[in-house]
Amino acid sequence: MSQFAPQPSDEIAIATIRALAADVVGKANSGHPGAPMGLAPAAHVLFTRFVNANPKNSKWFNRDRFVLSNGHGCALQYILLHLLGYKLSLDDLKAFRQIDSLTPGHPEASHTDGIELTTGPLGQGISSAVGLAIAQAHLGATFNKDGFDLINNYTYVFAGDGCLMEGVASEAASLAGHLQLGNLVVIYDDNHISIDGDTAVAFTENASLALPTDSLLLTAVPSDLAAIHNAIAEAQKDKTKPTLIRLRTTIGYGSKQQGTHGVHGSPLKADDIQQLKTKFGLPADQSFYIPDATYEAYHSAAAKGAKAETAWNALLASYGQKYPNEYAELTRRISGKLPVNWEKALPVYKSSDAAQASRKLSEIxxxxxxxxxxxxxxxxxxxxxxxxxxxxxxxxxxxxxxxLGSYRGTYIRFGVREHGMGAIANGLHAYGGIIPFVATFLNFVSYAAGAVRLSALSKHQVIWVATHDSIGLGEDGPTHQPVEVAAHFRAIPNLDFWRPADGNETSAAYYAALTRRGTPSILSLSRQNLPNLENSTIEHALKGGYVVHEVAGEDLTLVSTGSEVSIALEAAALLNGEGIKARVVSIPCWSIFDEQPQEYRLSVLRSGAPILSVEAYSTLGWAKYSHEQYGLPGWGASGPYKKVYEKFGITGSNIAEISKKVIAFYKQKGGEVVSPLVKAI
Incomplete structure (x- = not known):
């Protein structure tokens, strides 16, 4: 273990960080100064003695990853990024929590240089960090060779009481222990304070991240520099266990309110900030004061990181000489490019091909x-x-x-941990070189809604394989049958919710999910068999919506998704047999359809005749595509799936009868029938 040699500049730097935290939050008159002030010693030791990263190239692939899971304390992270020389100026610190600034109220990936993961909802950061650790273990096992330890970084996390209380953290941490992720080091800010007061009111168990004690290296240390340093160094030595360092801190250290919940989420008063600076030997009359010695200490740490990257680039070049195939594959994956002509492997179907469940089509x-x-x-x-x-x-x-396998393996047994799985997938994508996919029943993607939302916000390309997508799963009944889930996920910006109706639409869903690099996808897949459609092609489906059955001078257009498209076709056939002209449209992905040119969308959902939507979900949202909507009025029911469809009237014969009523209503109403897509704004 390397010996820790404290320098006079260490105490000055820690005092500076604490004072800056008070100034940053004070100028914004909003934020959380307490955690940054309490965690300043740990942050200083970690970033000046351990973290291997290059601020001049924040995307260097083998950098150590740092995640601030207690994201409300982001003033601390922004201060560190500025001191280290990332693209964050002192003016940016002064613009904390202001419109369009680089220092928003919680860390946001792809917005602020040096931020690895979007955090804020407690528990998400520490859980996604498990994904970062899995990614390193997998890519290291896949590409490292003797003499070429290319991918060997650590993932460091700061987490608070709230992070450990949230169930998602327990899910992810439990898996981290099982997977023996020795590259994961969590520093727990054990300040005994939550918004409601002392944590004794709600959180008294031993915070071991819900891990078996033999799967966790748990260390409790006081908030002094040598103890912090030695605990991190010890954590690095153990390669078979994730580490939780329980750091006993004082929230708002130095403030008149230190140790109380009053300093958690409120700015310090001006006189408190002044006395704080005087106590720490800093100019009381200066805001955002940073001594030269502090800049020098952090620039020195940054220089070590730049030197480490230079050495790594040389190692990578030598690796390329000795292992050209592996080098080509690794650099391709880092760049985010898919293999050439991969799409030619996608299955293509004819309408005469056998009907199959879309979950089976997904497997194919x-x-x-x-x-x-x-x-x-x-x-x-x-x-x-x-x-x-x-x-x-x-x-x-x-x-x-x-x-049971190897770190080279690509199939992860997540266990019954949907929310942890979703958060881990975000970390897998954030690391780079990996496109994560995760799977459960569509109804239980709801368990992971918090992680799905962050996928969309952070532009994480996560693919959800969500089977058992409707009342078509039958006997399990309404507890498992999603009714409202699609409406929720269709409402999330930058999320593609696919509900394919056949084999070509399923292939299209995967093509889009794999090529839309900044957008997560949910593939809603059936348990029951679906026939292949006449006018279905991958190209048509990639527009998000298209005409499955066309007729001129229609009396009605039926529009649907997934398993109900074939039911709409049955209804259209019955109507056409009676001399009523009905066309049918499939919209497997609303968000992609909405991106198409208005002229194309109006050719699919055109004016001139009423449009009726049919889907075995809540009808919420369908009004933007249809004049009338038919769906589920409430929850589903338990029984054989065909009987359940019959119970709710989602059959070809009943939809035909409903269609006749719609046609009669609009004829009686009179006047031009304008497509719902024609809007004032």
Missing amino acids: VLSAIVPIIPELVGGSADLTGSNLTRTKTMVDFQPESTG
Whole structure:
């Protein structure tokens, strides 16, 4: 273990960070000064003695990752980024929490240089950090060779009481312990304070991240520099266990309100900030004061990081000489480019091909592309046999010592941990070189809604394989049958919710999910068999919506998704048999359809006749595409799936009768029928 040699500049730097935290929050008159002031010693030791990163190239691939899970304390992270020389100026610190600033109220990936993960909802950061750690373990095992330890970084996390209280953290941490992720180091800000007061009111258990004690290196240390340094150094030595360093801190250290919840989420008063600076030997009359010695200490740490990257680039070049194939594959994956011509492996179907459940069609796609796209890494929340996500060529991601697989494996057994799975997937994507996919029943993607929302906000390309998508799952009944879920996820910006109606639409869903690099996708897949459609092609489906059955001079257009498209076609056939002209439209992905030119969308959902939507979900949202909507009035029901469809009137014969009523109503109403897509704004 390296010896810690404190320097006079250490105490000055820590005092400066504490004073800056008070100034940053004070100028904004909004924010959380307490955690940054309490965590300043740990942050200083970590970033000046351990973190390996280059502020001049924040995307260097083998950098250590840092995650501030207690994201409300982001003033601390912004201060560190500025001191280290990332693209964050002193003026940016002064613009904390202001419109369009680089220092928003919680850390946002892809917005502020040096931020790895969007955090804020407590528990998400520490859980996504498990994904970062899995990614390093997998890519290291895949590409490292003797003499070429290319991918060996650590993931460091600051987390607070709230992060550990949230259940998602327990899910992710439990898996981290099982997977023996020795590259994960969590520093727990144990300040005994939450918004409601002392944590004794709600949180008294031993905060071991819900891990078995033999799967966790747990260390309790006081908030002094030597103890912090030695604990981190010890954590680095143990390669088989994630580490939780329980750091006993004082919230708002130095303030008149230190140690109380009053300093958690409120700015310090002006006189308190003055006395704080006087106590620490800083100019009381200066705001945002940074001594030269502090800048020098952090620039020195940054220089070490730049030197480390230079050495790594040389190692990578030598690796390329000795292992050209692996080098080409690694650099391709880092760049985010897909293998050339991968899309030619996507299955294509004719209408005469046998009907299959879209979950089975999904398995066929995965079986075709997994051998071609090795960066597809993921798994299921203990529903592998139902989700059909593990292909024959996949190996489980497991520690070698378990005898169950290897870190080179690409299939993750998440266990019954949907929310943790979603957050981990965000970390997998944030690391780079991996496209994560995760699977469960569509209804239980709701368990992970917090992580899904952050995927969309952070532009994480996570693919959700969501099977058992409707009342079509039958006997399990309304607890498992999603009714409102689609409306929720369709409302999330930058999220593609796909509900394919057949084989070509399923292939299109995967094509879009794999090529829309900054957008997560949910593939809503059926348990029951679906026939292949006449006018279905991958190209048509990639527009998000298209005409499945066309007629001129229609009396009605039926529009639907997924398993109900074939039911709409049955209704149209019955209507056409009676001399009533009905056309049918499939919109497997609303968000992609909405991106198409207005002229195209109006050719699909055109004016001139009423449009009726049919879907075995809540009708919420369909008014933007249809004049009338038919769907579920409430929850589903338990029974054989065809009987359930009959119960709710979602059959070809009933939809035909409903269609006649719609046609009669609009004829009686008179006047021009204008497409709902024609809007004033």
